[in-house]
Amino acid sequence: MHKLSPRAAITAATITLLLIGTSACAGDKSDPGNSSSPNGSPVKGGRLSIAFTSDSGCIDPPQTGFIEDRIIIRQIADTLTDQDPETLEIVPYLAESWEVNDTATEYTFRLKSGVTFSDGSALDAAAVKATFDGILELGPLATGAGRLITGLESTEVVDPQTVVLRFSVPNAAFLQATTNASLAILSPDSWDKAPEDRCVGDYIGSGPYTLNEYTPNESASVDRRSGYGWATSVAENQGEVYLDGIDFSFIAEPSVQVGSVTSGQLDIAWPRAALSEDNQGLIQAAGGHTLSREMPGVSETQIPNTTDGHVLSDLYARQALVKGIDFSGIAKAEYWEGYPVPTGIVAETTPGWVDQSEAYAYDPEGAKQLLEDNGWELDADGYYAKAGKRFTIRWLVFTNVSSESTAALVQDQLKDVGIEVEIVPLTAQDGAAVLEAGDYDIGNIASTRADADILRQIFDLTTVADSSAAKKSQDPQTAAKLSELFALQLTQVDPTQRLQTIAEIQELLVDQVVAFPLNARIQVFGLAERVNDVKITAENLTLTNDAWLSK
Amino acid sequence: MKFVLSRVGQALLVLWAAFTVTFVILEVLPSDAIETKYNNAGGDSVNLTEENLDALRSEFGLDLPLWQRYLQFCGRAIQLDLGNSISQNRPVTDLLVENLPPTLQLAGFALAVGLVAGCAIAFLANWLRSPLLRRALTRLPALGVAFPSFWIGLLLVQLFSFHWQLFPATGSRTPASVVLPGLMMAIGPAAILAQLLNRSLSETLQEQYIVTAGAKGLGRGEVFWRHALRNASLPALTILGMMVAGTVTGAIVAETVFSRAGVGRLAQQAVEVQDLPLVQGIVLMAAFAFVTVNLIVDLIYPVLDRRIKVS
Numbered sequence: 001m002h003k004l005s006p007r008a009a010i011t012a013a014t015i016t017l018l019l020i021g022t023s024a025c026a027g028d029k030s031d032p033g034n035s036s037s038p039n040g041s042p043v044k045g046g047r048l049s050i051a052f053t054s055d056s057g058c059i060d061p062p063q064t065g066f067i068e069d070r071i072i073i074r075q076i077a078d079t080l081t082d083q084d085p086e087t088l089e090i091v092p093y094l095a096e097s098w099e100v101n102d103t104a105t106e107y108t109f110r111l112k113s114g115v116t117f118s119d120g121s122a123l124d125a126a127a128v129k130a131t132f133d134g135i136l137e138l139g140p141l142a143t144g145a146g147r148l149i150t151g152l153e154s155t156e157v158v159d160p161q162t163v164v165l166r167f168s169v170p171n172a173a174f175l176q177a178t179t180n181a182s183l184a185i186l187s188p189d190s191w192d193k194a195p196e197d198r199c200v201g202d203y204i205g206s207g208p209y210t211l212n213e214y215t216p217n218e219s220a221s222v223d224r225r226s227g228y229g230w231a232t233s234v235a236e237n238q239g240e241v242y243l244d245g246i247d248f249s250f251i252a253e254p255s256v257q258v259g260s261v262t263s264g265q266l267d268i269a270w271p272r273a274a275l276s277e278d279n280q281g282l283i284q285a286a287g288g289h290t291l292s293r294e295m296p297g298v299s300e301t302q303i304p305n306t307t308d309g310h311v312l313s314d315l316y317a318r319q320a321l322v323k324g325i326d327f328s329g330i331a332k333a334e335y336w337e338g339y340p341v342p343t344g345i346v347a348e349t350t351p352g353w354v355d356q357s358e359a360y361a362y363d364p365e366g367a368k369q370l371l372e373d374n375g376w377e378l379d380a381d382g383y384y385a386k387a388g389k390r391f392t393i394r395w396l397v398f399t400n401v402s403s404e405s406t407a408a409l410v411q412d413q414l415k416d417v418g419i420e421v422e423i424v425p426l427t428a429q430d431g432a433a434v435l436e437a438g439d440y441d442i443g444n445i446a447s448t449r450a451d452a453d454i455l456r457q458i459f460d461l462t463t464v465a466d467s468s469a470a471k472k473s474q475d476p477q478t479a480a481k482l483s484e485l486f487a488l489q490l491t492q493v494d495p496t497q498r499l500q501t502i503a504e505i506q507e508l509l510v511d512q513v514v515a516f517p518l519n520a521r522i523q524v525f526g527l528a529e530r531v532n533d534v535k536i537t538a539e540n541l542t543l544t545n546d547a548w549l550s551k
Numbered sequence: 552m553k554f555v556l557s558r559v560g561q562a563l564l565v566l567w568a569a570f571t572v573t574f575v576i577l578e579v580l581p582s583d584a585i586e587t588k589y590n591n592a593g594g595d596s597v598n599l600t601e602e603n604l605d606a607l608r609s610e611f612g613l614d615l616p617l618w619q620r621y622l623q624f625c626g627r628a629i630q631l632d633l634g635n636s637i638s639q640n641r642p643v644t645d646l647l648v649e650n651l652p653p654t655l656q657l658a659g660f661a662l663a664v665g666l667v668a669g670c671a672i673a674f675l676a677n678w679l680r681s682p683l684l685r686r687a688l689t690r691l692p693a694l695g696v697a698f699p700s701f702w703i704g705l706l707l708v709q710l711f712s713f714h715w716q717l718f719p720a721t722g723s724r725t726p727a728s729v730v731l732p733g734l735m736m737a738i739g740p741a742a743i744l745a746q747l748l749n750r751s752l753s754e755t756l757q758e759q760y761i762v763t764a765g766a767k768g769l770g771r772g773e774v775f776w777r778h779a780l781r782n783a784s785l786p787a788l789t790i791l792g793m794m795v796a797g798t799v800t801g802a803i804v805a806e807t808v809f810s811r812a813g814v815g816r817l818a819q820q821a822v823e824v825q826d827l828p829l830v831q832g833i834v835l836m837a838a839f840a841f842v843t844v845n846l847i848v849d850l851i852y853p854v855l856d857r858r859i860k861v862s
Contacts, residue, residue, distance in 0.1 A: 057639035140606035218812035251810040259713040432586035457598040
C-alpha cells in the first residue's frame, strides 16, 4: 500500500470529474438516452417513483404544453405517430401509415386495428375525429394543441380505420405535431366533459397505463393497463408494460429530489435543468446512474432588440457582441468541464439542425476590430462609444428560467471587449410588460419542439405576440424574408426541400444575429440503481414502455 | 349578542378591505396573468399569437374595464363564487376545498406542537431550580426566531429523512409526512409563545398574591397551576390569534420546501403567476380564518378572567 501524493490525488480527482462530466453529457444525437444496464432481462412488477420540478396543474392534453404534464399524459394516452429519438424520423404509433398530399393540406392516417380505450370502447377513425373536433371546439383554451394544428379545418371519417384531416393553409409541420402528447387521442365521451374536469384527469385514453390519481401540483399515479398491445414503434416492448405502475411527484428543489433518490425514497430525479455535477456524483455514489439528452428546439436564446435608437440595431454591434462572448467559458463555469457549447440557433436534437458552431467562436480581438472599423472609439472608462453614446446594453434575465450568474459572467467577458452590460433581473410576470414596452436590449426565449417549425412560432413577426421577446428582433427586410421562408417550409412536403428551407432560415437568423443561444439545454436525470431501460423521447419526455425494476 | 353582531360586522369589513386591497395591488402591477402563464411558463415559452392572447383575455373576462371587473368580482364573491383560476382553469372554490385539508392537518399539527413546546419551555424555565438550565431555556426561543425556517426545514430533511430515513421528505399522502414540515412550522410559534409566556410567568410569580398563596401553605405545583399559569396565560392567548394567522405564511414556506399540496403552495403559485381570482380566494379565506380565531379568542377571555366583560 502506498500513499497518494497530493499532486497525484488532484490529478486523479480531476480525471474522475472529467469522466463524470463526459459520461453525463454524452447525450447528443448519438445517444438516445438509453439507460440499458447489465442487470439481465426485464422482470414484471414494482412501482416506479419519479419526481418532476412542477406541473401546470392541468393534464388535459390540448390545454397544456408543459413538458411534465405531457409526460403524464403520454403514459395514459397514445398519439397518432411518434418520433425516433435517434433518427428524429416520424414512426408509427396509433397510425400504422399515413399520406400527405402535395400541398400539405390533407393528412390521411390509417389506424392500427383492435386498439381500445381503457373503458373498452374502440379507438377508431370516429374517435380521432372526436379528438380533433374537440380541440377545435376548445378554441383559445387549447393552448398546448392550438399552436400545433395551425390551419386545421375539418376531420373526416373515411372508414373505421381511415381518417383524413384537412387544412385551410399548408402545414407541413403537422406530421411531427401528431407525435405531441398535446394531440393525444381521447375517447369520444371524454370530449363531453367540461374542460376544467378534463384538466384534473377526467378523461379516457388508450395508453399503456390508466390514471389512478392526479392531485395538481402534488402527485399523480398511473397503473398498468392489462391487454395493452399497440405501443409506439420507439419502444422495444410492444405489449403490456413491466411496471405495475408509476407514482409521480412534483419537487421543485433538485437537492431534495437527489436526496430522495440516494435515500431510497425515490427512483428517478427528473428536474428541468441539468443535475449539477455534485448531485450527479451523489447519485453515482449511491449506485445509481444518470441519463441525459439535449432538449430539442430553441435553447435559452438571447434576442437583441434591433428597433431604432437601440445600439443593437447596428448589425456590426450585434456581431461584435457575439464575438465577445466566451461560450465555452460559460459552459465550464456554469455547468462543468466538457459541458457542450451551443452549436446553432436550434439544438442538435432538432431535425434539420445546421452546425453553426463557427458563428459562436470566441474572438475578443475580432470584436474590438469590428467596432473600431465601424467608427467606435474607446472612452475614458474603457468602453466603446460612438457619436457620444456608449455601447451599453440592458440585458433582461428572467429569474425563473435563466441564471443571473450566467449574465454576470457575460458582463465580465464583454467588459473586456469594451461593451457595458447592465443586468436587469425580472420575474416572468414583469417580463411581458418590459418586452412590450421595449426598454431593453437583450431579451430571451426558450421553447421545446423536435421540429424546426418552432422557429416560425418564435420568430415569424406576422404572428408573434407584442409581448414576445422576438417582436423587436428584426428589421423589416429580414422580417419579410424570414416570414416568406417560414411560410414556404410549411408548404414543403418533400423532407429534403423542407430541410433546405429550414437551413436557410437558420443561416439568416445567425447572419443577421436575430438571436443567439447562451448555452445548450442538456437535461441530466438521476436514476436509482434498481431502475432499468427508462428512455427519453424525441421531445425529452419519459418513455417507460421498456422500463423495469431489478428485484 | 350585541357584541357578537358588532364583531361580525367588523369581520365583514375586514374581509371586504382585504378583498379590495388585494384587487388594487394586483391591478396596479403592470403584468398580465395570461401573458405570464404562457410566455414563460415552466421555462418553456408557449408562443401564443397576439390573437390567441386576446381571445384568452376575453375568455377570462380580463378585457373588461377595471370597475366592471371589480363589481363582477364582488357580486360573485357574495354568492361564494370566486370565479375560475386563470393558471389552472378550475373554479377557485374547488381548488380551495381540495387544498385546505392537508394545510389544516399541517397547521393543526404545527400549532399543537408549537403550543406544547412553547408552554413546556416557559414552564420549565420557571419551574427548574438549576440557574444554568433556567438561563438556557430562557435563551432558547431567541434562537428559534433567529434561524430562517426554510433552512431549518432543509436541515430536518437532511437529518430525519435522508440520513436516518425516519420520515418522508416530501408529499402529503401519509400521516408521517406531516411531521417534518409541521416541526419546521412549529418552531417560530413555539419560540414566540415561549418568550411571551416565560416573561409573563416570571412576572406573575413575583406578584404579591403568589407569595401569599405560598405562605398559606399551598404546594409549589398548586400555586403554579392554579394561580400563576392562569393569569400568565392571558397575553399568550392574545398571541394565539396571531399564531393562527402566521400559519398561513408558515404554510407557504413549509409546503414549498416539502413539496406538499396545500393552500400555502397554492398561494405561492398564484402570486407567482399573478392569478388574481386565486389570490383573491386565498386572501379571503385567510382573512376569514383570522377574524374567526380572533372572535373566538375574544369570547374566551371572560372565561379565563372574570374581570374582563364582554362589551
